[in-house]
Amino acid sequence: MERGWLHEYGFFLCLILHLLLQGRGDTFTINCSGFDRHGVDPVAFQAVFDRKAFRPVINYSIPTRVNISFTMSAIVEVDAQLQLMTSFLWLNMFWYNPFITWNPEECGGIRKISIAAENLWLPDIFIEEFMDMDQTATGLMVYVNSEGLIKYDKPMRVVSICNLDIFYFPFDEQNCTLTFSSFIYTVENMLLGMEKKVQEISNTSQDLIRSKGEWVLLDIHQRMMKMTVGTNQYDQIIFYVAIRRRPRLxxxxxxxxxxxxxxxxxxxxxxxxxxxxxxxxxxxxxxxxxxxxxxxxxxxxxxxxxxxxxxxxxxxxxxxxxxxxxxxxxxxxxxxxxxxxxxxxxxxxxxxxxxxxxxxxxxxxxxxxxxxxxxxxxxxxxxxxxxxxxxxxxxxxxxxxxxxxxxxxxxxxxxxxxxxxxxxxxxxxxxxxxxxxxxxxxxxxxxxxxxxxxxx
Incomplete structure (x- = not known):
């Protein structure tokens, strides 16, 4: 009786180890043979696509680190009556998906591919000052390299609340904030970081900004902090956008x-x-x-x-x-x-x-x-x-x-x-x-x- 129990227990143990090893082989290494001749095989990524509802980590107690960067391409309007700033951003997010890796030497030297964003897990990063519906276009793509690094670029029209001080109008300078945070994930599940230095973000935005209207971008500063809500803590990155009005008009x-x-x-x-x-x-x-x-x-x-x-x-x-x-x-x-x-x-x-x-x-x-x-x-x-x-x-x-x-x-x-x-x-x-x-x-x-x- 005791021997039968051990025999049955050993059988289940071997079955679990077999499934784990099989799953490990299917999810950690993508079989990309023939990608250079016949294109990407959807079957090779099907196991990854099936996991898009879950945060992509091997150990669920390890938080996912998401690095953020953005480029401000235009300052459209600053409404002093409604205390709103309308701007265009190119938001860049980077994180690792350990279930998407392959050997470039076995895949014809392919080191980066693009995948539809709707097939992968995406971090729920939002801007707390956002005061309008997110009108981001659907059908966006993400870039994935052979090491599992995912790059997600998201164009956004941001209508954010801004506390304006108009006492020195029309020679006024305003300091608006853009606070990036996660809506669901606490610090135990997601950590936020910077992909670029804030000075590089500021210089790039000043060089690429297309708006020649009423407002001029002066500088962008950044601060990391944690917001406590009850017993939960959420990671935040606050960007301070300094703008100045053109007083000539x-x-x-x-x-x-x-x-x-x-x-x-x-x-x-x-x-x-x-x-x-x-x-x-x-x-x-x-x-x-x-x-x-x-x-x-x-x-x-x-x-x-x-x-x-x-x-x-x-x-x-x-x-x-x-x-x-x-x-x-x-x-x-x-x-x-x-x-x-x-x-x-x-x-x-x-x-x-x-x-x-x-x-x-x-x-x-x-x-x-x-x-x-x-x-x-x-x-x-x-x-x-x-x-x-x-x-x-x-x-x-x-x-x-x-x-x-x-x-x-x-x-x-x-x-x-x-x-x-x-x-x-x-x-x-x-x-x-x-x-x-x-x-x-x-x-x-x-x-x-x-x-x-x-x-x-």
């Missing part, structure tokens, strides 16, 4: 016209304030600038607050302030020529101080000083116009009082009134020049600040 269509309009608004201060043409001109400029902003709104990012929007708001504010300044000076001139109020003592002293030739205070333009009729008698040492106007009776009052010098009093009154009008006109021109210089100073400071922020 936005500089020509946005910054240059805006700069021209602001410069014209600044030059409009040289228009004579007495002609009353400055305010309508500035209002026309302000209206034109608003129309310009409405027309160029499609070129600006729809989300966030870029620095260029702050720049446009600043230019608009400067034009509004200059219009308000013109309205104030126009009102001051109108008040001075119709019903001039008495000039305070401190204001008259300040005016005399600033109009002194030895001082470096803002003075009215030369055109504004003409016709004022100021004489040396108006310099310090003369009574204030307020006092004179308050002490000398008006012509009507002198006539009622029966003053014999009513005509002379009337002349003095008119002269003092003209002198007061001239003082207020000179003060208006001085204020116009002062506010114009403050306007230029604030405009230059604001523009320099924006340029410095753009360059940092």
């Amino acid at each position: 936005y500089v020509i269509n946005l910054l240059v016209p805006s700069g021209f309009l602001v410069a014209i608004d600044a030059l409009s201060f040289y228009l004579p304030i007495e002609s009353e043409n400055r305010a309508p001109f500035k209002m026309t400029l302000l209206l034109g600038y608003n129309v310009f902003l409405l027309m160029m709104n499609d070129l600006l990012p729809a989300t966030g607050t870029p620095l260029i929007s702050v720049y446009f708001a600043l230019c608009l504010s400067l034009m509004v302030v200059s219009l308000l300044e013109t309205i104030f000076i126009t009102y001051l001139l109108h008040l001075a020529t119709t019903q001039p109020p008495p000039m305070p003592q401190w204001l008259h002293s300040l005016l005399l101080y600033c109009t002194s030739p030895t001082k470096c205070c803002p003075t009215a333009p030369q055109k504004g000083n003409k016709g004022l009729g100021l004489t040396p008698t108006h310099l310090p040492g003369v009574k204030e116009p307020v006092e004179l106007v308050g002490k000398v009776p008006g012509p009507r009052e002198a006539e009622l009082n029966g003053c014999p010098g009513s005509t002379r009093a009337q002349q003095e009154y008119e002269a003092q009134k003209r002198h007061l009008v001239n003082l207020w006109i000179e003060f208006s021109h001085m204020m116009d020049t002062l506010l114009f210089r403050l306007y230029l100073l604030f405009m230059a400071t604001s523009i320099i600040t924006v340029i410095v922020l753009w360059n940092t």
